[in-house]
Amino acid sequence: MTEYLEVDVRPILRAGGEPFSMIMAAVESVQPGHGIRLYAPFKPVPLFDVMANKGFAHSTTEIGSGEWQILFTPMDTPPSVLAPTAQASDKWQESKVRLDTRELDPPEPMVKILAAAEKLGPGETLTAFLGREPVFLFPQLEKRGYNWLGGFLPDGVTYELTVRAPS
Template sequence: MVQLRELDVRQILRDGGMPFQLIMDTFASLQPGEGVRLQAIFEPRPLIRQLTDRGFDHTARRIADDDWEIDFVPKGTAEEASAPDALWPDPVWNLDLTDLPPPEPMERILARLEMMDSGEVMFALLNREPVFLFNELKERGHEWIGNFDETGKVYRIMIRCTPLEGTNAKT
């Protein structure tokens, strides 16, 4: 399964900003096999052409008049990203960690993941984007998707427990 990084540039665009450099920096930082789920207020056709030339397939979905979601995946993995098993089950755990200061939300999430079965999903609300958590999840072999809510103040993340072989997670 292709891991998609969430990148929401809707507010930047609404404020008249130009998120092109942020988008390019995000793509430059991708690991092999990673893609991006871009949220924008329009279908960015010139950007799509440029990223297609750089080796990415895309799927664009119009959510509303000014709400688009575009998945960019490395060429050759688009079928895998849209496969039925790419759908996630309902979360087993729902955590509201918005009132906790760092690093407590990350510590609680990692501790809960150690008790979860492979394939189970956790949903968490955080008061900021958990950039340090992403590296920890990647090292442990977990999958995640996340983004800010419509207010831009609460970060929502779903994490699928997929422990690496040899870890102490429940099986």
């Protein structure tokens, strides 16, 4: 039976914080063969591929009031490629649009990125730089059929997001 390290990011997100580094610290500290039990105020779909790349399968349970428990259980062989909503073999065009939204207050970055994405042609991309991981943007992109790749730059502060329009 798998033992799980409990990680509750609900208070961090409610306070406007970014829990990604806390989750990754838990991944690094978890004992081999053990998993992570994550509590979140929404279903963290973008995290599923990140964790799969780290060697964890996931299962989700809504625990009420829109909150979720996610069990990340170790897999035998971790995948080698991280691409949150894209196939590893996909070829992405160079970004047509570059947006710097780091100085904007939420929800302005999301509004600006979605508006710019609507102007993209099939398969075209845009790159945006944000001051935090845009967790609330991901479901909106998915709903509209966009793919994305993203992650923090080496500065640890800037989140670079590339969005591709449906082909």
